[in-house]
Amino acid sequence: MDKQKAIDKLNEILKHEWTGLAQYAQQAFLVRGLWREPYAKMFFESAEECFRHAKLIGEKIVALGGVPTLERGTVQQSTDVRQMLQHALAFEQAAVEHYRQALEICAEDRPLVVLLEDLILEEQQGVDELQKLLQEHAAAEASLGPQQAQERAG
Numbered sequence: 001m002d003k004q005k006a007i008d009k010l011n012e013i014l015k016h017e018w019t020g021l022a023q024y025a026q027q028a029f030l031v032r033g034l035w036r037e038p039y040a041k042m043f044f045e046s047a048e049e050c051f052r053h054a055k056l057i058g059e060k061i062v063a064l065g066g067v068p069t070l071e072r073g074t075v076q077q078s079t080d081v082r083q084m085l086q087h088a089l090a091f092e093q094a095a096v097e098h099y100r101q102a103l104e105i106c107a108e109d110r111p112l113v114v115l116l117e118d119l120i121l122e123e124q125q126g127v128d129e130l131q132k133l134l135q136e137h138a139a140a141e142a143s144l145g146p147q148q149a150q151e152r153a154g
């Protein structure tokens, strides 16, 4: 395994997890109205998951001889819950892709593969869950009737 390449990829992942931590916390702060009750809790839990992943990846970067990044990417912001969920879905899909690439780079380091596999599974579960939520959300809006749904969307 190319150690430097592995450290660089893990740092890209760490940057992504820091972005997620800030983005999910901001979503939890900003979500309002009828959807606040379930989603503020869900967004805070997702922020905590990002921090849990960031800790595991940061620890591994140091174990490999690297320095964990303090950078984070651009945080997507919205006050509309459907858009927040779409931002969350895009974030989780990008995370799956990051971990998939890391698995390719780190394939010879079996313990690291096990760690990355655990994390990619959680990211994929996030994608699956958000896709279901977005379907449910669309169904709930449809049940308001076309007129109200349009007013909400407009």
Ligand SMILES: [Fe+2]
Residues within 6 Å of the ligand: 017, 049, 050, 053, 095, 123
């Ligand atoms: Fe994560």
